[in-house]
Amino acid sequence: MKYRRSTRLPDYDYTSAGAYFVTLVTYGRECLFGDVINGEIVLNEWGNLAKNEWWRLGQRFEQVDVDKTIIMPNHIHGILCFVGAGLEYKMNSEEPSLAPPLRKIPSPGLAPGSLGAIVGAFKSTTARLINGLRHTPGALVWQRNYYDRVIRDEIELKRVREYIYCNPLNWKMDQENPDGLLM
Numbered sequence: 001m002k003y004r005r006s007t008r009l010p011d012y013d014y015t016s017a018g019a020y021f022v023t024l025v026t027y028g029r030e031c032l033f034g035d036v037i038n039g040e041i042v043l044n045e046w047g048n049l050a051k052n053e054w055w056r057l058g059q060r061f062e063q064v065d066v067d068k069t070i071i072m073p074n075h076i077h078g079i080l081c082f083v084g085a086g087l088e089y090k091m092n093s094e095e096p097s098l099a100p101p102l103r104k105i106p107s108p109g110l111a112p113g114s115l116g117a118i119v120g121a122f123k124s125t126t127a128r129l130i131n132g133l134r135h136t137p138g139a140l141v142w143q144r145n146y147y148d149r150v151i152r153d154e155i156e157l158k159r160v161r162e163y164i165y166c167n168p169l170n171w172k173m174d175q176e177n178p179d180g181l182l183m
Helices: 045-060 115-134 154-173
Strands: 018-025 034-037 040-043 064-071 075-082 147-151
Touching (some): 018 115, 040 045, 040 064, 045 064, 045 075, 075 154, 147 154
Antiparallel strands (some): 018 147, 064 075
């Protein structure tokens, strides 16, 4: 069994209120969700399905607000904001209160309502729906892990929103683009 180093902060409670920048990549970096044409993403049926399910996270999980998001041909960038515990986050606000102080994780494992549990629910739902549409039950849709970053302040929130907004414009140079112009 291969050992994989976790990208999670070891002493951070991923159920706590705050903003998280999340990136999920398709299995084998396969371009499942559409194409970038003239700097704009054009989603196909599976891309629209992924987009709708991502935005639905705010309905499925009462502590989640979905912020800026982009569905690319083979990956998703999005900001998920966990509300509660005194966090005064307002969607698209210029001055939200973001990451609380680091807290110890209350128990080992994947806590219900944690970022990992919510991302896992999204990946599971979209994989089942996409595989149903393409008649490939059980096929892998997502890479095993995902990337996350705790957004610590308003400056970082603005920077991440700008990165997400500009992602289609930078697709030719994107490290996730299998046909990109890597330098």
